[in-house]
Amino acid sequence: MxxxxxxxxxxxxxxxxxxxxxxxxxxxxxxxxxxxxxxxxxxxxxxxxxxxxxxxxxxxxxxxxxxxxxxxxxxxxxxxxxxxxxxxxxxxxxxxxxxxxxxxxxxxxxxxxxxxxxxxxxxxxxxxxxxxxxPVFHHLELKTDYAHISNVMREINVFEAKLTASDYRETIQLQVNVPAQKVSDFREALIDRTGGQIKIKVVTES
CATH class of the missing domain: 3.30.230.30 (Impact, N-terminal domain)
Known part of the structure; x- marks a missing residue:
């Protein structure tokens, strides 16, 4: 649970x-x-x-x-x-x-x-x-490309996640805090909206 x-x-x-x-x-x-x-x-x-x-x-x-x-x-x-x-x-x-x-x-x-x-x-x-x-938040690291960043940002807003850091280079790296109860649905939404073109890593919970 x-x-x-x-x-x-x-x-x-x-x-x-x-x-x-x-x-x-x-x-x-x-x-x-x-x-x-x-x-x-x-x-x-x-x-x-x-x-x-x-x-x-x-x-x-x-x-x-x-x-x-x-x-x-x-x-x-x-x-x-x-x-x-x-x-x-x-x-x-x-x-x-x-x-x-x-x-x-x-x-x-x-x-x-x-x-x-x-x-x-x-x-x-x-x-x-x-x-x-x-509330308990999980800290996630996201890696995606420029073609999908608008969809990723949309889901960050939809799931009330907090963007804590971003790094725009050849690929885009984002760090976000997501409410614990929403992590699973958030992951599924990101994979769906990017066609699987995203890497998601759960780092910590706080």
């Missing part, structure tokens, strides 16, 4: 939870790549270096190209990073980073208490976030 849209958050949000003297400060931010997630994580860790832990999870990308990562950051295994990630997954979100900074209050919470705290504060910070549903 083709994924036509994905959900992420509109902007950065923050929420705080206090449990038996410990403070759990959750920060959620939109990210577009794992490198951006790692950079923001590093920035938070440096800015709030006096904290006891900076536990986190992030998801970026969609489908088979999606990547996620989580870390307990010194908390007992499985009590922080995975609970944060499970909430993100449960909300169906991607392109998102959640960092929960803990300031230890002197009282140990135990395995169950930690899981509950990290789960709860992640749920609460995501409730504050505005959720965006964004």
């Amino acid at each position: 083709i994924q036509e849209t994905y959900k992420t958050i509109q902007s950065s949000v923050q929420e705080e939870l206090k449990v038996k003297g410990s403070r759990f400060v959750a920060r959620a931010a939109p990210v577009s790549a794992k490198e951006e997630a790692e950079e923001k994580l590093g920035r938070i860790s440096r800015e709030f270096h006096e904290a006891t832990h900076h536990c986190f999870a992030y998801r970026v990308g969609i489908g088979d190209g999606g990547v996620d990562r989580s870390s307990d950051a010194g908390e007992p295994a499985g009590t922080a990073g995975q609970p944060i990630l499970q909430v993100i997954r449960g909300e169906g979100l991607t392109n998102i980073l959640v960092v929960v900074t803990r300031y230890f209050g002197g009282t140990k919470l135990g395995i169950g208490g930690l899981i509950k705290a990290y789960t709860t504060v992640t749920q609460e910070v995501l409730r504050k976030a505005a959720i965006l549903e964004i």
Whole structure:
């Protein structure tokens, strides 16, 4: 089944939870790549270096190209990073980073208490976030000749594709972003309108 849209958050949000003297400060931010997630994580860790832990999870990308990562950051295994990630997954979100900074209050919470705290504060910070549903586009490279370019351009408009680059030489090379649900019909239309005189390559999805 083709994924036509994905959900992420509109902007950065923050929420705080206090449990038996410990403070759990959750920060959620939109990210577009794992490198951006790692950079923001590093920035938070440096800015709030006096904290006891900076536990986190992030998801970026969609489908088979999606990547996620989580870390307990010194908390007992499985009590922080995975609970944060499970909430993100449960909300169906991607392109998102959640960092929960803990300031230890002197009282140990135990395995169950930690899981509950990290789960709860992640749920609460995501409730504050505005959720965006964004269309998925496939990036295609097209190669054709001058005799067929007018028909190709017509189909680009008909299918509401976005022309992102063009190169007019001996052959014409175009780069277009096409809504995921329209890719198959778009390919068929191009082949039909050019009598098969076109090369089509699906490069990425975004």
